[in-house]
Amino acid sequence: MDADDQRRPTTRPEDERMGRRVFLGMMGAGAVGLVVGDGVLSVVGRASRPLTDALPDGVRAALPAPGGGWRIYTVNPPMPRFDPATWRLTIDGLVERPVTLTHAQLLALPRVEQTSDFYCVTGWSVLGVRWTGVRFADLLAAARPLPRATALRFVSAERPYVDMLTMKQAMVDDAMLAYGMDGRPMPRPHGAPARVVMPKMYGYKGVKWVERIELVDRVEPGFWEQRGYDRDPWLNSEDAV
Numbered sequence: 001m002d003a004d005d006q007r008r009p010t011t012r013p014e015d016e017r018m019g020r021r022v023f024l025g026m027m028g029a030g031a032v033g034l035v036v037g038d039g040v041l042s043v044v045g046r047a048s049r050p051l052t053d054a055l056p057d058g059v060r061a062a063l064p065a066p067g068g069g070w071r072i073y074t075v076n077p078p079m080p081r082f083d084p085a086t087w088r089l090t091i092d093g094l095v096e097r098p099v100t101l102t103h104a105q106l107l108a109l110p111r112v113e114q115t116s117d118f119y120c121v122t123g124w125s126v127l128g129v130r131w132t133g134v135r136f137a138d139l140l141a142a143a144r145p146l147p148r149a150t151a152l153r154f155v156s157a158e159r160p161y162v163d164m165l166t167m168k169q170a171m172v173d174d175a176m177l178a179y180g181m182d183g184r185p186m187p188r189p190h191g192a193p194a195r196v197v198m199p200k201m202y203g204y205k206g207v208k209w210v211e212r213i214e215l216v217d218r219v220e221p222g223f224w225e226q227r228g229y230d231r232d233p234w235l236n237s238e239d240a241v
């Protein structure tokens, strides 16, 4: 266990199962009510109007976590350890040319920076996160996806976490593979060296410790989707593609 492990609490899925189940049940029923899950108090429901206009449709109120800021999630600790000398990102599947990128090659791709808000479906959020990374169009260019490649499968070094985006979703304006956060290289607990950032969807789409992107022709449920989560968890339905 290193300094990161000690400083950052690790939330195991079993700690959360109850909160998630209640939350999802209520969302499904369109009910309004209070959910206490994982120590977070959230007000959810489709019948009510947003309590504040700043929040997306799917989030009626996301109170900051006690102490504020991020929760660190892992499904299979310890968290993967990033070694810049040996790390590789593989882009394969339905491509003309499978590509393996070193860390230096990833950083050399066209770089973008954006500030966006982050929402976990369990009710916490972090506003104004500054991400640095690369758009998927630029990331995939060298591999030349075949026309029938309609989805991206993101495989985490933390097995068995996996999730997918359709090609269309991966091409939305603020989707990216991020390698920097708030002006620093991606910290280990947040997915070093690279994680998916999909601000218009709930946080579980943001696969951390990405080591492989497989181009496929069929969408399959991701880790949490296999466990009952919504497959296309847009925060605002009008953003859906």
Ligand SMILES: Nc1nc2c(c(=O)[nH]1)N[C@H]1C(S)=C(S)[C@@H](COP(=O)(O)O)O[C@H]1N2
Pocket: 070, 071, 072, 073, 074, 075, 119, 120, 121, 156, 158, 161, 189, 190, 191, 202, 203, 204, 205, 206, 207, 208, 209
């Ligand atoms: N590999 C991996 N990626 C993951 C998760 C995880 O447990 N393992 N949790 C997801 C969920 S549910 C959320 S809300 C965010 C949380 O990001 P953070 O751990 O950086 O706060 O990561 C997402 N990506």
Ligand SMILES: [Mo]
Pocket: 119, 120, 121, 122, 203, 204
């Ligand atoms: Mo989450």
